[in-house]
Amino acid sequence: MICLAGHQLAKNFLDSDQVIHVLSGTDIIVNQSELVCITGQSGCGKSTLLHILGLLDAPDSGTIELFGKEINSNSPDAAHIRNRDMGFVFQFHYLIEDLNAQENVAIPAMIAGESRQKSMNRATEILHLFDMDHRIGHYPNQLSGGEQQRVSLARALINNPKIVFADEPTGNLDPQHSLEVWQNIQKLNQDFGYTFVIVTHDSELANSSPIRYELKNGILVRNN
Amino acid sequence: MRFTILEKFYISKYLRDPRRYLLRFNYVFMILGIVISVGILSAGLNLFEGYQRTLKSLLLDSIAHVSIFSSNSEYIPISEANRLKTVLQAHKEVTAAVPVITSSVMAQKAGAVRGCFLKAYDKNESTFSKYVVSGSPKLETDNIIIGYHLAKEFNLVVNDTLSIIFPQMNRITALGLYPSERQYSISGIYKSGYYEYDRSIVICDFETAGNLLLTEDRVSKIEISLLPQFTNQTEKIQSTLESELGDDYIVTAWTENNAGLFRLITLEKWLIFIVFSFLVLIAGLNVVSAVSTSIVDMSSEIAILRTVGAGTVTITRIIYSRIAVIGLFAVLIGQILGAGLSYLAIKQSIYTLKGDVYFIDKLTIFISPTNQIVIFFVAAVIILLCIRIPLRNIRNMQIIDVFRRN
Numbered sequence: 001m002i003c004l005a006g007h008q009l010a011k012n013f014l015d016s017d018q019v020i021h022v023l024s025g026t027d028i029i030v031n032q033s034e035l036v037c038i039t040g041q042s043g044c045g046k047s048t049l050l051h052i053l054g055l056l057d058a059p060d061s062g063t064i065e066l067f068g069k070e071i072n073s074n075s076p077d078a079a080h081i082r083n084r085d086m087g088f089v090f091q092f093h094y095l096i097e098d099l100n101a102q103e104n105v106a107i108p109a110m111i112a113g114e115s116r117q118k119s120m121n122r123a124t125e126i127l128h129l130f131d132m133d134h135r136i137g138h139y140p141n142q143l144s145g146g147e148q149q150r151v152s153l154a155r156a157l158i159n160n161p162k163i164v165f166a167d168e169p170t171g172n173l174d175p176q177h178s179l180e181v182w183q184n185i186q187k188l189n190q191d192f193g194y195t196f197v198i199v200t201h202d203s204e205l206a207n208s209s210p211i212r213y214e215l216k217n218g219i220l221v222r223n224n
Numbered sequence: 225m226r227f228t229i230l231e232k233f234y235i236s237k238y239l240r241d242p243r244r245y246l247l248r249f250n251y252v253f254m255i256l257g258i259v260i261s262v263g264i265l266s267a268g269l270n271l272f273e274g275y276q277r278t279l280k281s282l283l284l285d286s287i288a289h290v291s292i293f294s295s296n297s298e299y300i301p302i303s304e305a306n307r308l309k310t311v312l313q314a315h316k317e318v319t320a321a322v323p324v325i326t327s328s329v330m331a332q333k334a335g336a337v338r339g340c341f342l343k344a345y346d347k348n349e350s351t352f353s354k355y356v357v358s359g360s361p362k363l364e365t366d367n368i369i370i371g372y373h374l375a376k377e378f379n380l381v382v383n384d385t386l387s388i389i390f391p392q393m394n395r396i397t398a399l400g401l402y403p404s405e406r407q408y409s410i411s412g413i414y415k416s417g418y419y420e421y422d423r424s425i426v427i428c429d430f431e432t433a434g435n436l437l438l439t440e441d442r443v444s445k446i447e448i449s450l451l452p453q454f455t456n457q458t459e460k461i462q463s464t465l466e467s468e469l470g471d472d473y474i475v476t477a478w479t480e481n482n483a484g485l486f487r488l489i490t491l492e493k494w495l496i497f498i499v500f501s502f503l504v505l506i507a508g509l510n511v512v513s514a515v516s517t518s519i520v521d522m523s524s525e526i527a528i529l530r531t532v533g534a535g536t537v538t539i540t541r542i543i544y545s546r547i548a549v550i551g552l553f554a555v556l557i558g559q560i561l562g563a564g565l566s567y568l569a570i571k572q573s574i575y576t577l578k579g580d581v582y583f584i585d586k587l588t589i590f591i592s593p594t595n596q597i598v599i600f601f602v603a604a605v606i607i608l609l610c611i612r613i614p615l616r617n618i619r620n621m622q623i624i625d626v627f628r629r630n
C-alpha cells in the first residue's frame with residue numbers, strides 16, 4: 001500500500017540574482033512500512049525535498065499524497081497532518097531547551113489534545129523503549145548527542161505517525177552513537193512497521209537499507 | 225478565554241518555576257522600566273491623594289461647615305444667638321453651633337504690622353482647644369491665643385505681649401482714622417496645620433473682643449459644625465435651615481466658597497495621572513523591543529512547536545502569557561515601589577511644601593485602593609497592548625528559514 005507519493009516536485013530558490021534549481025520535477029513513492037534512504041551530494045537538495053514532503057515548505061509545482069489523499073503545506077490542516085500523521089527527526093536534534101526529555105516528547109501529544117497526564121505517561125513509555133528511563137527528567141543540555149537524538153525519535157513517534165522523516169539523524173554523532181540510533185530506527189521499522197524516509201550522508205548506513213535513492217540534478221534515482 | 229492543553233501546560237510551568245522561565249536577561253530592562261514608571265505614577269498619585277485628603281480634612285476641621293448671619297444687620301444679639309444655638313443643636317446632623325465674633329484686625333510688634341483674623345468665642349467654648357499646642361486653651365479676658373506661624377514670624381512665645389489694632393471707620397478724626405489699639409498677653413499658641421489659619425488667627429473671648437471692637441452683647445455669626453458624613457451634603461441642610469429660620473437669617477455653607485478649590489485639585493490629580501501615564505507608555509516601548517528580541521531568541525522553539533503541529537495562535541498565546549505574567553508582576557512591584565517612594569518623600573526633610581502656596585506645609589500620603597486599581601488597569605492595558613505588537617511577527621515566521629539559519 002502506498003503511504004506517501006510525490007509527483008513532479010519542483011523547487012527553485014532565488015539567491016540574490018541567480019536561480020538555483022534544486023528539484024526539477026522528481027517523483028517518489030514510499031510504501032507503508034518501508035524504510036527509504038536518500039543520499040546525495042551536499043547541497044543537492046535532500047533537506048529541501050524532505051521539508052516539502054513533510055509540509056514544512058511548499059514546492060513550486062507538483063503534488064503530494066498521503067494514503068491517496070492530496071495534502072498541501074498551505075492548507076489549513078497542514079499543522080494537523082504534521083502533528084497526527086508525521087514525525088520529524090533532524091540532524092541538530094531540535095529539542096526545546098527549557099523542557100526536560102519527558103516534556104519534549106509529550107508536546108506533540110498535548111498538541112493533539114491528549115491530557116497532560118496521559119501525554120506524560122505515554123512519553124515515559126516511549127522513552128523506556130529507547131532505554132532512557134533514567135533520563136526523563138533531564139534537560140537537553142544534560143544529555144549526550146545520542147541521547148538527544150533518541151529523545152527526538154521518541155517525540156516523532158508519540159502520536160503513532162503514518163510516516164517519519166529523518167534528516168541526517170546520525171550526522172552529528174560519533175560512530176558508536178550513530179550505530180545505536182540506526183539500530184533503533186531499524187527496529188522500529190521491522191518490529192513495529194513504522195514507515196521512514198531518511199536522508200543520510202553515511203553510505204555505510206545507507207547500504208544496509210533495502211531501498212535507496214540518490215538525488216542527482218534535482219531528480220531521485222533508485223540505487224538498488 | 226479557554227486555554228488549550230499545551231497553553232495550560234506552559235502557563236503552569238511558568239508559574240511553578242518563574243526563576244527559570246521569566247527572570248531572563250532579556251526581560252530585566254523591560255521589568256525595570258515598568259517598575260520605575262509605575263512606581264513614579266503610583267508615588268505621585270499617593271502624594272497627591274494625601275495632599276487632597278489632608279487639605280480637605282484640615283479645612284473641614286478648622287472652618288465652619290455652615291454659618292448663620294443676620295440678614296438685616298451686621299450682628300446678632302447674644303441672647304438671640306443663644307436661642308438659635310439651642311434650636312440648631314437639636315438637628316441630628318449638627319455637632320456644634322457656636323456663636324462667634326469675627327473681624328479683620330492688625331497685629332503689631334516692634335514696628336512690623338500684619339493683617340490678622342480675630343475670632344472671639346464664649347469664655348467656656350472649647351471647640352478650638354485641641355489645636356492649642358502650647359500655653360493654655362482656656363480663654364481669659366485680655367489674653368489671646370495666636371496662630372503658630374504668626375508667633376513664629378513675630379518671634380513670640382507664651383506670656384509675651386502683642387498689640388492688636390482695630391481701625392474704626394466710625395471714629396474718623398481730624399488726624400485721620402483713629403484706631404483702637406490694645407496690648408494683650410499671649411496665653412496660647414494655635415496650630416491647626418492649615419497654613420492660612422495658623423498665619424493669621426487671633427483668638428479671644430467675647431469680652432476682650434467687645435472692648436477692642438467696641439461692641440457689646442452681640443456676635444457676628446453662628447458657626448455650625450456637622451457630623452463628618454454630612455459635610456458633603458451641605459445644600460440639603462442649608463435649605464432646611466433657611467426655611468426653618470426664615471428671612472431674618474442668611475445661611476451659607478463651606479462648599480460655596482471652597483468647592484472650586486477641590487474641583488481644581490481633583491483636576492490636577494488626574495492631570496498628574498495622565499502625565500505620569502506617559503512614563504508607562506515609554507516603558508511600553510521598552511516592552512516592544514524586549515518582546516521582539518525574545519521572539520528571535522525563541523525562534524527555534526517556535527519552529528519546533530510549529531513543526532510538530534502547534535498553530536501560530538497557540539504559540540502566540542504561550543509567549544503572550546509568559547511575558548504578560550512578567551509584565552503584570554512588574555506593575556505590582558511598581559505599585560509597591562510607589563508606596564515606598566511616597567513614604568520616603570514624606571520622611572525626607574530636604575523638600576517641604578510652601579505653606580502660603582499649598583495651604584499646608586507637610587507632605588502626607590494616602591494609598592487609595594481605587595487609585596491603585598486604576599493604576600493597575602491603565603498600566604496593564606498599556607503593557608499588554610505593547611506585548612501584542614511584536615507578537616504579530618510570529619505569524620509570518622517561516623519554519624524553514626529558522627532551521628536554515630541554525
Ligand SMILES: Nc1ncnc2c1ncn2[C@@H]1O[C@H](COP(=O)(O)OP(=O)(O)OP(=O)(O)O)[C@@H](O)[C@H]1O
Nearest residue numbers: 013014015020022041042043044045046047048049
Ligand atoms: N531559502 C533558500 N534560499 C536560497 N537558497 C536555498 C534556500 N534553501 C536552500 N537553498 C539552497 O538549495 C540548495 C539545496 O539545499 P539543501 O539544504 O536542500 O541541500 P542538502 O542536500 O540538504 O545539503 P546538505 O547535505 O549539506 O544538508 C543549496 O544550494 C542551498 O544553498
Ligand SMILES: [Mg+2]
Nearest residue numbers: 046047048167
Ligand atoms: Mg541537508
